[in-house]
Amino acid sequence: MAEKTILSxxxxxxxxPLRLAFWQKLLGVTPRGITALDKVSFSVPEGSIVGVIGESxxxxxxxxxxxxRLENADxxxxxxxxxxxxxxxxxxxxxQKFRRRIQMIFQNPYGALNPRLSTFQTLKxxxxxxKKGTGIEEQAIHILNMVGLTADYLxxxxxxxxxxxxxxxxxxxALTVDPEILIADEPVSALDVSTQINILNLxxxxxQKNNIALLLITHDLGIAKYIxxxxxxxxxxxxxxxxDKDTFFKKPLHPYSEMLIExxxxxxxxxxxxxxxxxxxxxxxKGCLFAPRCPYVISACREKRPPLKDGFPKxxxxxxx
Amino acid sequence: MNDLxxxxxxxxxxxxxxxxxxxxxxxxxxIPRRKSVALVGESxxxxxxxxxxxMRLLPRPQAHIxxxxxxxxxxxxxKMSLPRYQKYYRGRLIGMMFQxxxxxLNPVISIQTQITEHVKYHLKMKTSEILDxxxxxxxxxxLPAGEDILKKYPHQLSGGQIQxxxxxxxxxxxxxxxxxxxxxxxxxxTIQRQILDLLVALKSERDLSYLLxxxxxxxxxxxxDIVCIMYAGQIVEWGPCExxxxxxxxxxxxGLLDSVLTISKETKTKIRGIPGMVPEACDxxxxxxxxxxxPEKMNICSKExxxxxxxxxxxxxxxxxx
Ligand SMILES: Nc1ncnc2c1ncn2[C@@H]1O[C@H](COP(=O)(O)OP(=O)(O)OP(=O)(O)O)[C@@H](O)[C@H]1O
Ligand SMILES: Nc1ncnc2c1ncn2[C@@H]1O[C@H](COP(=O)(O)OP(=O)(O)OP(=O)(O)O)[C@@H](O)[C@H]1O
Ligand SMILES: [Mg+2]
Ligand SMILES: [Mg+2]
Numbered sequence: 001m002a003e004k005t006i007l008s009x010x011x012x013x014x015x016x017p018l019r020l021a022f023w024q025k026l027l028g029v030t031p032r033g034i035t036a037l038d039k040v041s042f043s044v045p046e047g048s049i050v051g052v053i054g055e056s057x058x059x060x061x062x063x064x065x066x067x068x069r070l071e072n073a074d075x076x077x078x079x080x081x082x083x084x085x086x087x088x089x090x091x092x093x094x095x096q097k098f099r100r101r102i103q104m105i106f107q108n109p110y111g112a113l114n115p116r117l118s119t120f121q122t123l124k125x126x127x128x129x130x131k132k133g134t135g136i137e138e139q140a141i142h143i144l145n146m147v148g149l150t151a152d153y154l155x156x157x158x159x160x161x162x163x164x165x166x167x168x169x170x171x172x173x174a175l176t177v178d179p180e181i182l183i184a185d186e187p188v189s190a191l192d193v194s195t196q197i198n199i200l201n202l203x204x205x206x207x208q209k210n211n212i213a214l215l216l217i218t219h220d221l222g223i224a225k226y227i228x229x230x231x232x233x234x235x236x237x238x239x240x241x242x243x244d245k246d247t248f249f250k251k252p253l254h255p256y257s258e259m260l261i262e263x264x265x266x267x268x269x270x271x272x273x274x275x276x277x278x279x280x281x282x283x284x285x286k287g288c289l290f291a292p293r294c295p296y297v298i299s300a301c302r303e304k305r306p307p308l309k310d311g312f313p314k315x316x317x318x319x320x321x
Numbered sequence: 322m323n324d325l326x327x328x329x330x331x332x333x334x335x336x337x338x339x340x341x342x343x344x345x346x347x348x349x350x351x352i353p354r355r356k357s358v359a360l361v362g363e364s365x366x367x368x369x370x371x372x373x374x375x376m377r378l379l380p381r382p383q384a385h386i387x388x389x390x391x392x393x394x395x396x397x398x399x400k401m402s403l404p405r406y407q408k409y410y411r412g413r414l415i416g417m418m419f420q421x422x423x424x425x426l427n428p429v430i431s432i433q434t435q436i437t438e439h440v441k442y443h444l445k446m447k448t449s450e451i452l453d454x455x456x457x458x459x460x461x462x463x464l465p466a467g468e469d470i471l472k473k474y475p476h477q478l479s480g481g482q483i484q485x486x487x488x489x490x491x492x493x494x495x496x497x498x499x500x501x502x503x504x505x506x507x508x509x510x511t512i513q514r515q516i517l518d519l520l521v522a523l524k525s526e527r528d529l530s531y532l533l534x535x536x537x538x539x540x541x542x543x544x545x546d547i548v549c550i551m552y553a554g555q556i557v558e559w560g561p562c563e564x565x566x567x568x569x570x571x572x573x574x575x576g577l578l579d580s581v582l583t584i585s586k587e588t589k590t591k592i593r594g595i596p597g598m599v600p601e602a603c604d605x606x607x608x609x610x611x612x613x614x615x616p617e618k619m620n621i622c623s624k625e626x627x628x629x630x631x632x633x634x635x636x637x638x639x640x641x642x643x
Contacts, residue, residue, distance in 0.1 A: 016477075055509045056481025107480050111423055148598050159380065160337060163420045163503070164364025186480070189506045190420075192363045192536030193580040197594035219509030222582035226592070249584060263511045264584055 005081075006181050006213045007067070007102075008043035012076030012088075014062055036062040037073070038237040041308075044181065046081075047211040049204070051224040051245075053260065054234035060217045061107055063234075064185045067215075068104045069095055100130055103179035105171055107186045107217075112170050113158040119144070119169050120154045126176045143172045148198055164191045171199065175206065181213040189220065200227050221264050225249055233257050236289045243313030253315040255294050288317075324392075325498060325530050326352040326375070331389030333370050333379065335602075342602040344370045344384075346554035350547075352498070357524065357531040359541045359562075361577070362551035363599050368534045369420055371551075372500050375532075376417055377406060393498070413443040416496035420503045420534075422483045426475040433471035436490060443494050451493070458489045463515055481512060488516065495527065502534045517543045538581055542566065550574050553600055553610040560635030570637040573611050609640065617641060 015033035036059040044050050052060050065071035067078060069092070078087040080098060087098065106112035113122060123140040141151045147168040158166055167190045174182060184203070188196040204227055207214055218224055224231060224245070231248045233241040233256065241254040252258045284292055287302040294301065308316045333345040345367040352358045360368045373379050375391055375398065391398045393415065398406065411417075419425050427435060433452070440451045456466040462485040464470050475483060484504065491499055504520075505513045517540055523529050524544075533545055541548060542562060549559040550571065558571040569575045576595040597614035600606055606613050612622040621640050629638045 053509070056485075056512050057479040061479060108421075108423065150598065150601055152601050152603075155338070160335075160383075162365045162369060168364075186506075190503065192361075193538065193577055193582070194595040195364045196536070197580045197582070197592055201591065201594070219513075220582070221510060221584050225584050226582050260510060261584065263514045 004046045005043040006046045007215070008079045009067075010041050010077040010079075012037050012040045012063070012066060012078070013074050014059070014066060014071065015074055035237045037066065037076075040076070040234070040237070040239055042232055042239060042242050044213050044215055045230070047207065047213055048229045049207060049214040049216060049227055050230045050232060051228035052215065052217045052232045052234060053219060053221065053224055055236075056219070058234045059237040060234060061185055064104060064183045064215070064217060067183055068102055070104075100177045101180040103174040103177060103182050105174045105182065105184040105187045107189075113166060115158050118155050118157050119172075122169065122173055123176055126173065130177045139176075143175055144169075146175070146202060147172045148195060164195055167191060168195075168199070178210065179212060181215065183215045183217075185217045186219070187216070188223065189218070196223070203227070221261065233260070236283055238289065238316065239308060239314075240290065240316045241313065242308070243315075247313055253313060254290075254317045255296055256290050259293075290317075323354065324351040325354045325394060326532070327390075327392040328371075328375070329390045329392075331371065331374055331391065332387040333367070333374055334385060334387050335383050336385075337383060340603045343554055343605070344602050345374070348389075348551070348554070348556055350549050350556065350559065352530050352532060352547075355524075355528055355530060356547060357533060357545040358547045358549060359533040359535060359545040360549050360551055361535060361538065361541060363577075363595075364536075365599050365602075366551045367554045367602075368551060369502055372417070372502055372532065372534055375500065376411055376415065377403070378411075408443065412439065413494050414496055415498045415500065416491035416494065417500045418484075418487045418491050418502060418504045422487045423475060425487075426483070428475050430474075431471070432473055432475070432486065436471075436493065439490060440493050454493065455489065458492050461492075461519055462486075462489050463512065464489065481509065485512075485516065488520075492523070497528065498530050498532065500532045500534070503536070504533070505537070505540060506535075513540070520544055538566075538578065539583070550577070553605055554602060555610065555638065556629060557611065557639070558635075558637045564635045570635070570642060571611075571639050572615050572617050572641070576614075576616075609638075 014037040015035050017033045040063060052063065054060055062071060066073045073088055076088065080087055087095065120140055123143065124136055127136050127139055140154060144151065144153060149165060149168055153161065153165065153169070161169070171187060188199050191199060200223065203214060206212065216228060228245050231243050231245055232239055233254060235256050241252070241257050243253065248257065249261070252261055283289060284302065287304060288306055291297050291301040306316050308314050328351070329349050331345055331348045332343070335342040335344055348371055350358060360371060362368055370379070374386055377398070379386070386399065393410065398410065436455050437448050437451050440446055455471070459466045459470065464482065464485050470486065478486065488504060505516055520531065521543060524531070531544060533541065535541060545562060547559065548562055548565045549556050550573065551557065552573050558565070558574050565574065569578055580592065580594045582592070595614055600610060608623040608625055609627055612618050615622065619640055627638050627640045627643065630636045630643055
C-alpha cells in the first residue's frame, strides 16, 4: 500500500494464563489459557479512522491495552511511523516520548477517572506538561465546551456527574494533549444518541483539522458506518476481515461479518435482526474458529485454519463452492 | 390502584458547593403490571437519579428527595424502614442492573462468593443450590458455565461479560421488577440481540416488568410498551412505543429520533444532531426548558413553562399543542 501508515501491527499475540489449583499442579495438568489476541496484524493509515468491531470478549480492549503498553503482549511487533524500533520492546522510559502521541479513551468511564480529582485537576496536569503556561483554566474550559460540557463541570468530582458526563471528561482529557493517534475503546457507547452524534462529529472534525488517526473500537455498526474509513473485524482474538467501509457494508466477505450486519436491531422494524443460536463449545480445537457457527461450513473447514488472504480487502475465509 | 410501580411527582435535589441542582423535577409515571416502561433522554437529564430514588440509593448527604411518593405493589417505598426495604425489595423484588457494574462488584472477592452472598441475604438457599441455579442462568445469558467465570475476579472479565454477569445476578432472586440502566451498552450486536430476546422471553415467562433506561432507541422497541422522554429533569412526552416512534410530538423527541445512526442510513452527509447543550440543573432557562435549542420556538416558549397535557394515551409538554 502506498499510503503512509502511522501504526503497523505485526502478529500480536496475547494469552491470559488460567491459574491452576494446587491439586491440578500436583497432577501436572498443563495450563490452558484464554487466547485474547491471536497473531493480530493490520495497519492504521495516517489521518484515517479505522474501526475495530467484533463480539464481546474477542480481544478488542486487550488490543488497545497492548498498543498503549498497559498490558504486555506475548509476542508481536508494533511500529510507529518510520521509527524502526518495535514499540512493544521499548523500556517504559523510552516509551515515554510516545505517551503523548498515542492517547487512549477507556471503555469504562468510571474506572478511568481518578475519583479524588476534580475535572479541572484531571485536565490541568496534561495541559501543564504539554501546553505550557498561560490560561490553563481557559484552555480547560474550551476543551470542556468542545465535548458539550459547561464551565460548571470544571469543579465537579466524578461521582457528582452522570455516566455520560464522566465519559465526556474522559474524552476531553485525551484531547488536551494533541495526540497523533487516538485509540478510543467504545468512546460513545455510554452516551445518548444526540450527544453521541455531537462527539462523533467532534472527533471527525479534530481528525480532519489536525490530521490525527483514530482507532475506534465499537460494537455499534451504525457508528462504524458513519465515521470509519476502514473496518477490521475480529473474531475470538483474530482478524477475520480487513476492508474499507463501503465494501464492507455493501458486500461483507466473511460469514461472520454477514451475521453481524444482519443482527443489527433497527428501530424502524421490530422484527429485524436475528440471533443465531450459539453452539455449546464455541472455540474449536482446530480448523476455522468460526466453523461451529458458520452457515456455509463444510468438512474441510474443520480441518485447517484459513489464512488471512493477501491483497485488499483481506479476509480469513475460503469460500468453498 | 393495581399498578406495579407508581411514581408521583418526584423531585430530587443535589446540594453541591452551596448550589442547588434540581436533577429530577416533578417526574410522575406508572408501570402497569406486566408492562414495561423506558426512560429515554440526553445524558444528564436525570434518568439514573430517578432510578436511584426508587432503589433508595441516592448519595447522602448531597442528595435529597424533596417531595413525591413511590408505590411498589401499593407499598410506600419511601416510608418503609430501611432494613425491611433492603431485605424484601432492593435486590430481591426490585432488581437493578447498574450503569456502572464495577461500583456494585467488589474487586477483591471472587464472582462465586459475591453471588452466593447476595442470594443468601435474600433467600434461604444452600450454596450448592445457588451454584446450580447460577450455572443455569449463566447458560441463559450465554456466559460459560462452571469455573470459567465463577472463580474469576471482576477485572478479569471483559466489558460485555461483566454486563451479562450483572443480568445473571439480578435474575438470581426472581424479581418482579427489573430496573435496567443501560443494560446492553457494552455488548456487540449479536450478543445484544440475544440478551434482548432473553429479556423479552423472561418478561412473559416470569411476569417481569422492566424499567429500562437507555439512549438506544432501537432496543426500546423490543422491550417496552410505554416510553417516557425526559429532558432537563422533566418528562416532556410519554406514550405507547408505536406512537412515540411513528408520530413523535415534541420537537425534542423528533430531534432524538433524527440523531439515531443506523446502517441503513446514508452516511455521505453529516448528521447534525440537536444543536446546543443540555442546560445546567441549577440554571434552567425560563419557560420551556428546551426552548433555546428548539427549531420551532415561539414567543410564549421563553416566558411560560408548558404543562404536560392531560391526554391519557400520549401526553406532551409543548406549546405547539396547547
Ligand atoms: N486480566 C485478565 N485476566 C484473565 N483474562 C482476561 C483478562 N482480561 C481479559 N481477559 C479475557 O480475555 C478475553 C478478551 O477480553 P477483552 O476485554 O479484550 O474483550 P473485548 O473484545 O474488549 O470485549 P467487550 O466488547 O466485552 O469489552 C475475554 O475472554 C476476557 O475474559
Ligand atoms: N452526586 C451528585 N452531585 C451533584 N450533581 C449530581 C450528582 N449526581 C448526579 N448529578 C447531576 O444530576 C443530573 C442527572 O444525573 P443522572 O445521573 O440522573 O443523568 P442520566 O440521565 O442518568 O445521564 P447519563 O445518560 O449520562 O447517565 C446531572 O446533571 C448530574 O450532573
Ligand atoms: Mg472491551
Ligand atoms: Mg445515567
